[in-house]
Amino acid sequence: MVLNEEMVLITQSLKELQAIMSSYVGIVRSNLRLQRAFDRLELLYRESEDLYSKSILTPKLCELRNLINIGYLIIKAASRRHESRGLHYSLDYPRTSPR
Amino acid sequence: MRKNVDFLVIGSGIAGLTFAIKVAKHGKVCIVTKSKMDDTATSWAQGGIAAVMYTPDSFEKHIQDTIIAGDGLCNEEVVRFTINESSERIKELIKWGTKFDKTTTGRYDLAKEGGHSEYRVLHHKDSTGREIENKLLEQVKKHPNIEILENHFTIDIITQHHLGVEVNSRTEGITCFGAFVMNPRTRLVDTILSKITLIATGGAGNVYSNTTNPLISTGDGIAMVYRAKGAVENMEFIQFHPTALYLPEEKPAFLITEAMRGFGAVLKTRDGKEFMHKYDARLSLAPRDIVARAIDNELKLSGEDYLCLDCRHLNKNELINHFPTIYAKCLSIGIDISKDMIPVVPAAHYTCGGIKVDEFGRSSIVNLFASGECAATGLHGAKPDCTGQTDWLPTHCLNRLFFLTGPVHRPSARYRQ
Structure with a gap:
């Protein structure tokens, strides 16, 4: 079955992803924001993988899939860092840990 | 369609092109780019490129500035050799035709920007990136060993996973055999097999609503390596x-x-x-x-x-x-x-993290290299030097280092023809 006759399936997901990342995983992060972003990203991930497996490949769809992977990597890396350092700033861990 | 090359380069910005030019004398190179060849973040870069050119500036000063900016996460060894190499690499760009602005006395007109303690930023008006990109493309186009495939989107890199072997992040000896690429003419997926693959796909600014990156910066290479179970680090920066x-x-x-x-x-x-x-x-x-x-x-x-x-x-x-x-x-x-x-x-503005590479540009996947913004080299640490003029250096230097050492990986598996 070919699903991606409608570009909106891709463009809407992309906008949602960008909005989630900008609102919750931007300059200042917190545990709550990262968790919210993660939960929302999971839905987008499932939908895009479904679309990827069922439809004819297009560059736009591949880019969406890549960006969702990137969003996941940023959220995961940010959640694991229990300190603020350089460009990563968290309200829950405002200090830089000694190295 | 199946194609065999010695070097597969994914991405046509400064990272991909300099690598291609250097390795072309050793074998057949194929550059794939998902858009037009000059549609890259390099072309958008208005600022300049930092290099130690004249006294009173010194390599040591540039090294210290970079380490301070990196907030303790820089790999000092990488910083050291990258910066020690900087003026050599700049000379190479000049040899390939790049023109940087000079003052009336004939010395290079160096600018000083945030995070730098000395005047060391070379520029070409306010379009340094475009100048470098154009001159590199001229070199690439006239080289008989280099082929450029425009509008070819790379879907994934090929590893033993595609031969039916189970691969996870703890698997040792994951090996890259090339990549699957979308052919815009036939609308089919082509297989490009290569001995060495370089990922030079740039940053991922478009994961946010507002970004200074061009639309093409969608983190394709980082995502591909992550899916192939290769190491990716420092993505939170x-x-x-x-x-x-x-x-x-x-x-x-x-x-x-x-x-x-x-x-x-x-x-x-x-x-x-x-x-x-x-x-x-x-x-x-x-x-x-x-x-x-x-x-x-x-x-x-x-x-x-x-x-x-x-x-x-x-x-x-x-x-x-x-x-x-x-x-x-x-x-x-x-x-x-x-x-x-x-x-x-x-x-x-800039993705500091990315594909984890060592000082030779090698990723955790055998025969797979990464260079440029998609790579995490340890040069920037937790924060690049403010405006990013040092961004281009690792790209250029690591390519050289790859070259000095040569690929030392030995493939543990072979992709059947």
Whole structure:
């Protein structure tokens, strides 16, 4: 079955992803924001993988899939860092840990 | 269709092109790019490229500046050799035809920017990136061993996973055999097999709504390596430029230079209230990190989409004289900066993390290299040197190092023809 006759399936997901990342995983992060972003990203991930497996490949769809992977990597890396350092700033861990 | 090459290069920015030019004498090179060959973030780079050129500047000073900016996460060894190599690499760019601006005395006209303690930024007017990209493309096009495939989107790199072997992040000896690429003419997926594959796909700014990156910066290479179970690190470090013009439909975002605040422009909320006094005694002139965090906090508190930069109290003629491009740009969307406040928003600017590579550009996957913004080299650590003129150096130097050492990986499995 070919699903991606409608570009909106891709463009809407992309906008949602960008909005989630900008609102919750931007300059200042917190545990709550990262968790919210993660939960929302999971839905987008499932939908895009479904679309990827069922439809004819297009560059736009591949880019969406890549960006969702990137969003996941940023959220995961940010959640694991229990300190603020350089460009990563968290309200829950405002200090830089000694190295 | 199946194609065999010695070197497969994914991406046609400065990282991919310099690598291609250097390895072309050793074998057949294929560069694949998902768009036009000159449609890269390199072409957009207006600033310059940092290199130690003349005394009183020294390699040691540049090394110290970079390590301080990296906030303790720099790999000092990488910083050291990258910077020690810098002037050699610049000479190479010049040999390939790049013209950097000179002063009347014939010396290079060096600029000084945030984070640098000396004058060391080479530039070509305000289009340094385009100049370098064009000259590299000229070299690439005339080389008989290099083929460029435009509008070919790389879907995934090929590893033993595609031969039916189970691969997870703990698997040792994951090996790259090339990549699956979408052919725009036949609309089929082509297989390009290669002995060495370089990922040079750039950053991932488009994961955010506002970014100064071109539309093509979608983190393709980083995502591919992650899916192939290769190591990716430091992804939480995304550099934001605090003030880009708020114009959601326009990508990439237009930058409102920080020099405007130096000139007297003041940050305000949408309803015209100042807020910087809550964060720092230096107000709108506080360091970039503090300003960015303050803007972010104000946006979060109010839930608004943007803040404003107010220049209305400044002398109109001086304003136009100093910032002609910004004045014209704002006017084109109906904002007269002498009468109206400029809507601004932070924009994602540079991806510090990425594919984990060693000092030779080798990823954790055998025969797979990464270079440029998609690679995490340990040069930037937690923060690049503010404006990013050092960004281009690792790219260029690591390519050279790859070259000096040669591929030392031995493939543990073979892709059946």
